[in-house]
Every structure is written in C-alpha cells, then in structure tokens.
Amino acid sequence: MVAWTGPAARAPAADFIVDADGRAVLPGFVDSHAHLVFAGERSAEFAARMAGRPYQAGGILTTVAATRAATDIALRANLRRLAAEMLRQGTTTFECKSGYGLTVVDERRALVLAAEVTPEVTFLGAHVVPPEFAGDVPGYVDLVCGPMLDACAPHARWVDVFCEDGAFGADEAAAVLAAGRAAGLAPRVHANQLRPGPGVRVAAEAGAASADHCTFLTDADIDVLTSTPVVATLLPGAEFGTRQPFPDARRLLDAGATVALATDCNPGSSFTSSMPFCIALAVRDMRMTTQEAVWAATAGGAAALRRADVGHLGVGAKADLILLDAPSHAYLAYRPGVPQIAAVWQVGRLVAGSPPSSP
C-alpha cells in the first residue's frame, strides 16, 4: 500500500529503497475492457479488412466456434499468456469478459477461467446471437437472462451487453442488464461503436459504471455522459484495427465527461494488449493531452471499474506502479511503439522488469 508521498529529502525510513534516478513512476495501468478468454486468431480477417473489406460484427462467430471447440487447458494457456503480456506492458489491473461461448456451459467456463486471473470478471452472454438462435433473438435473450445468468452470476462481478444494430437492441439490452442487476451484477455496456444508437442512454438508465466505445455520440448522449456517473470508456485500438473514425475525446472532455481508455483486447477488432499504444493513439488521433491520456488509462479505468484503490498513487492506494525508462509520462505517446516499461510492481512486489539497483 502507498503509505506516504512527498519530496525524497523528507521520506521516512524504509527497509528497501529504489532510486528511480530521474525516471517517471506512474500508477499501473487499469485496462477496464478486454476479451481474453478465446481460442484461435483472425489475422486473415484483419489483413482482408485492411485491404478494403468493411468490418462486420459477424466475425465474432469465428471465434465462438474456435472457443467452444477448445479445451480448458488451451483456453487457460492463451488467457495466461495475454495476462502476462499485459503485466509486462504495465497493466496491473484488468477486466476480462466472457462472450465467446454463448452457451450456458461455455459462458460459465469462460468466467471460471477469467476469475483465475482477475477479480474484474464480466458476464457477456449478450455479445452476439449465436447461430443456433439465428432469427430468434427473444429466445436467446431469455436464455441469457435465465439459465445462463443463473450459471454465470456466481462467477462474475459485472454484466455487459453489446447494444448495437446486428447485436442487441435497446429493450433487449435493458432486459439483460436488469436481469444481471437482479442477480447481483453491476452493469456496463458496449455502446455506440458502429453508429449512433441507444447504448449510452441504456447504460445510464441501467446505472452502468461505464459506456464503452462511444464512437458515435449525439449531443443528447454527451448530456447523458456529463449528467450521470457513467464513465465514457474509449477503445481506440478498435478504431485502429477496423479503420473507423476515432471517438471525439476532446468533445467529451470539454463537456466534462469522465473518460477512460482501455484496449478492448480481442482477436477480431483490436488485438492489442498495450495501454501505451492506446495512450499514443489517444494523444495523436483523439486530441487528448498527454496528461489526460495517462489519467484516462489509470484513474479513468479505475473509475470505470468503480475501484478507489488502483489507478492512482495517493496514500492508501495499492502499491501497483510502473517505472518508465523515460523522464516523463509524455514519452508514452512521444515514443510510440517503443518498450518503455522498465519495471512493474503489484501490491509492492516486483512482478516484471528490473528496477535500478538499490543504493
């Protein structure tokens, strides 16, 4: 835990000293949106899209088929590889969703695996409608709100829904979130990613912690995000990976919204686990200042997960921190693509990299 902060000359005695030697120390990144329980990969789909084919949400079903066919051992190995990759890049807290199982058994399995690596586990049975329910969205929503939720709720903290044309409409999304709340889960929403829609409003009405994507917002959506506690979580990796327009972070910040940055790490639209990469995109392409982007990637992510103990280095915070191999936070955007995380501590314990030798 962080016990004291202030000038080095006035530091209390300590058992162990690390001299950062002029380098920047930041809170560990808080990645509040990631889809890490899956099998397979979709690099061919990405390459085709970059060659000019538009993104369609249907690609998710490719991953659903691979995930259902995978063993627990294979899913766990992929999940742990990604979690370790995140840690090396300075992410000390992350959220992890289900959503590639879409059966009672496969969604429950995804959540049990996710809970092995993070307490921030999200039930996303309402990701897309699986092929066996094609043409019967109400039937699938009944499954999600009934037997699937019963099996999944004990293993999750959050409930999420993909509220978008081609996925779930406003009434269906509201039903999923209400059922999740009744089962003790707190809502969050995939909202307004591909076009304007009801997602942000649905999130606010459900008391969601966060509306994620927020790429296409009306003035009314902005009003909702500034007049309610809903955090606007921006996922620029998805716009990078689908060549969509980036969300207008400047408009949100100038209006007074709370903004978080997260990776949306998933094998289809955004296969990056790098918060520094998202910070660089936010600064370069979304007109966030370097300070705003780093805040959104730390304290903003903590707000989106309703966590007061991470995302900052105030007294009482968990001692989750990163040492940059650079003199300032600005280098995260100033030197994009360059590994700059020299060391990572989680609850005061060195978990990645190596600090300068102690004096």
Ligand SMILES: [Zn+2]
């Ligand atoms: Zn997502």
